[in-house]
Amino acid sequence: MGQGQQEKVATSLAGAVSEEISASLAPVDAELGRRYPGDPGTRQPVHTVYVPGDVFAADTIRSWGDQALAALDEHAPDAASFAAVLGLSDDLAAPVYDRVRAKLEREPVEDLRVDFEDGYGPRPDTEEDEAAARAARLVSEAYENGTAAPYMGIRMKCMEAPVRDRGIRTLDIFLTGLMEAGGLPDGLVLTLPKVTYAEQVTAMVRLLEEFEKARGLEQGRIGFEIQIETSQSILATDGTATVARMIQAAEGRATGLHYGTFDYSACLGVSAAYQASDHPAADHAKAIMQVAAAGTGVRVSDGSTNVLPVGPTTKVHDAWRLHYGLTRRALARAYYQGWDMHPGHIPTRYAAVFAFYREGFEQAAGRLARYANHAGGDVMDEPATAKALSGYLLRGLDCGALDIAEVARAAGLTRADLETFATPRRADLTISAP
Template identity: 50%
Template sequence: MPRTSLDPAAVAALTARLSAVDPRSPSGRQPVHTCYVPADRVHASTPAEWGAQALAALEKYSPKDFAALLGVPEDLYGRVRAKLEAEPVEDLRIDFEDGYGVRPTEDAEDADAERTALVVRDWVAAGRAPSRFGLRMKSFDTRALLERGLRTLDVFVTTLGEVPPGFVVTFPKVTSVAQVEVFTDVLDLLGADLRFEIQIETTQSIVDTKGRLTVPRLIEAGRGRVTALHFGTYDYTASCGLGAAHQHLAHGACDFARNVMQVSAAGHGVELSDGSTNVLPTGDNVEHGWRTHYALVRRSLAHGFYQGWDLHPAQLVTRYAAVYAYYRETLEAEAERLKAYVDKAGGAVLDEPATAQALSTSFLRALDCGAVDQAELHALTGLALSDLRALARRTP
């Protein structure tokens, strides 16, 4: 038996000081987008109308012309069309902030809050709600906005009654940890099991006045209620002092903010969402708007941001075209890599458990959004859905 020098009792006493590391990943299905709709324009058929408008835009093109426009395979046309017919909106936010503005009277916003809450309640009762939905309230920028935002939230939640699964509140323009602490305390007062997203759209929400990263402390201040971090393109670039011509998702300032969000959220079970583009596919600008949106969605996906904002129904076309192309382009090659890992067969690439986890997670994301179906996934990987989920969790 080999000789050792370390006293096991002494080592045990030292290592007892270490806390267990238990990194968490987001659980459940993450939508590929969030559609923002001003509260005064939300009604019972809004998700269906977004789908109909997106289909109308797509059907002006043949599969061949659409594929040539975006540089995607022709068969993607049918997949996108089927998605727009079956589930055009995966996540919808009723917007009481920038897209809605300040109403001339308090009663006007009260009425919209009550009315839209009843719309949501009807969606849920009829089984027509998107997989995720909620509202974006006003920020804590000023006392007037703070009071109005909390009143709207109160009216909405009280009218809604029991908080349904998939419901989330978006908390915008956060500038300090104290704002999240207070907001979390207010949610405690409401007595509902409310979850919220933090919008990262100010420089203070990235780095505070003492040079410390803010995002980890924002998540901690939410006391388990924070589900996601959403990036706000235009407010953030404006807060950096960028001119209007340089306020866009692909700017290096946005990359820095997103990198901070990414490393700060890792292990906390918090999702990430990229922001929006204001180049909309409307009128004579459809093709330019589509190309711009498609390129930005692909860029977000390549950087590990699997969700983004959509502000116009026609953006659903390029949202799904970009997401489907992203997953399907590497489907066969990644399936071979995962099969080789599971079979311990070796090959040109020697993958580790972390890569197998990433491959499995990617397949599950593709399945969730409709880029691939379960039968195709099984044929490619030879794995059951339960096997893929176990690999994604890195469990035996």
């Protein structure tokens, strides 16, 4: 057949066959769309900082940044010394160190949770009432005067019987205080701890529905994170994955699954010396969480280390190396968020995050550029890989590891282009020039 000659196209199936199949799968199509809407496309913080309700103050975020800078000044006053502690390559040393310092000055905390659970403990009702009202006032003022973290909120007590009423009251006081001060901030995040049954998630949904009705808010306005701290939250008595049920029980309100390193480890009987985020038990739990959350729009967060970078320089360096290594390990496993327990942790949190994105962004940008331009190369990438590459670059931009100008130079793409590739159903849209 000569080149350019039109092929004869023949089919055997009647058009009604396709229509019948589509009609039979319509419920499945709807179910997929409802249960697996995909990532929300919003910024995910690289960490969550927990501050007890009685300690939280108007200057907490700035204080954490100043303490972290002071720790650098004392224990790693320049790029070379910091790189030597963490094993950073020469080409990463200065860019990472400079960006860490700039981040600590500009935005030391990305996500802050005022804690009314384990970090706060049982208190007289009047005391917790006042602390919850104070937290609402301070959070509202922080958003109003521009000193807030991108995300802020509270961790209430759990839905277990002994503390249930107290947790509900604290949440009510906090949310009511925000409403009285002008409304709920866009960055509001709530954390429900020690969830063991999906019915406790349903109870949280009903609670938030009632608050929305009482205050005239749009239904579904308030979401929450589910904290995974018990064996029952991973595996139910019938052998099914409880955490998957919890996501569905949240009815679209779940924003995250947060792994509680020490409660979960203790629940399984892991001795204190071995309770860590890299224990096999932790890896198993987070893998289940990750699979359950995939495609649902719910993000997974790693836990924390309780080894604090305090004391003489040798001890601080040891704690920094541990925290840096655990953070890098989590990032490689696609846990892009974790907990930080102490101001001294955030220099190594940002160092690990910045190094992770900076050391790989040239390659990622080049691969994405070749994919966008159908240029081929030594790796055959698909839309799913383009999604991963663009997501990598977007996360690097959001946290400050990368600048849009350098990404544009390396990839020839705008942020809008990256966001297009990060949404698979739009991956075939025309790419604009940077």
